[in-house]
Amino acid sequence: MASRPVRSGVTARVLDVLGAFTAEAPVLGLSEIAKRTGLPLTTAHRIVGELAAGGALHRGDDGRYRIGLRLWEIAHLAPASHDLRDAAMPFLEDLHEVTRHNVQLAVLDPEDPGEVVYVERLSSRDAVSIVTRSGSRLPAHATGVGLVLLAHADPDDVERVLARPLRRFTPYTVCDPGGVRSLLAQVRSGGFVISDRQIEAVSLSVAAPVSQGSGPVVAALSIVVPAVGTNPHTWVPAVRAAARGISRALAPQ
Structure with missing residues (x-):
């Protein structure tokens, strides 16, 4: 870094x-x-x-x-919140319409790879309550989108992140560096991750990477669903399909 x-x-x-x-x-x-x-x-x-x-x-x-509002206008000129969001919105809206759950798009903070910034969030009245909103940030180690992004980040950056004290949000938050590394390996081998009740005990997320076509991973997409009565694996195909769609839309022309 x-x-x-x-x-x-x-x-x-x-x-x-x-x-x-x-x-x-x-x-x-x-x-x-x-x-x-x-x-x-x-x-x-x-x-x-x-x-x-x-x-x-x-x-x-x-x-x-x-x-x-002036800061809001300036912030929307950033590529992460403009080009990426424009390309992703049709797929985010489709995924939200099909699932009626929370759908999120996030990027890794280039100045602090220990945190993710949420570019967009779609929700509905009957979806499980979550703490994120557009423009908010959370520690990468405890979120589905963050784990996806760390899995594809520079290894030196990852080790610096894991060398810090990792914040615990719930009894299920993975704060052990070895446990986080195991989740990152799952992302790289399976192409997705399930973050189980790490931020709030009432919800879990399924996340997948978004790349620039066949290029590097630039963002992560997730769906947040209730932790009780949900089989998160049923949502994996839809989340991965939406992420692939955004990746194709971001491919250099």
């Missing part, structure tokens, strides 16, 4: 402010932002004011801030 440029100065502080917002805390007051970033209140006030003026943050009537 290539070394990252050192973050410093104004850019680092701006990114820290934006990074203070999470799925669990999408709306923050100025003092909360300063506390989360470790910035002096005056510095946070100046940066937040400039970001709000540029549309990157939105200030509500209550004086608190949320991510602005």
Whole structure:
């Protein structure tokens, strides 16, 4: 994995402010932002004011801030959330229509291969509840899409990920590096993985890789179904077929 440029100065502080917002805390007051970033209140006030003026943050009537539409517009220019999503949507919609379960598309964070970012999620009212949404992220070791992507990642990156403490979400989360390696081997040999109750005890996922035609794996597709009363192997053919369809759509013309 290539070394990252050192973050410093104004850019680092701006990114820290934006990074203070999470799925669990999408709306923050100025003092909360300063506390989360470790910035002096005056510095946070100046940066937040400039970001709000540029549309990157939105200030509500209550004086608190949320991510602005300008950032949403910029984010959609990224290939992972634009070209990939456009090619995948017909197949995601077909899979969702057939199964009526949660369907997800995710990519590995190129700056941190220990995390996946969800590009798209389709759900329905009667589908099992899940924690993900478009733009959210989760640790790769505990998700079906993450295991698929790690299985096809650079081996050095994988070893760096497995050298870290692996977060446990449920009693079923595989946190032992040897156990994760076993799941990665299953992905490479079988072309899919079943992640059983690793994020939430009520659900499991079936995931398969998406490649650029016959090229490298660039994303992963999964279906999330109830853990009780479900035989996940019945969904493997549909998930793999949808993943292959997206891969063909991404093939260089």
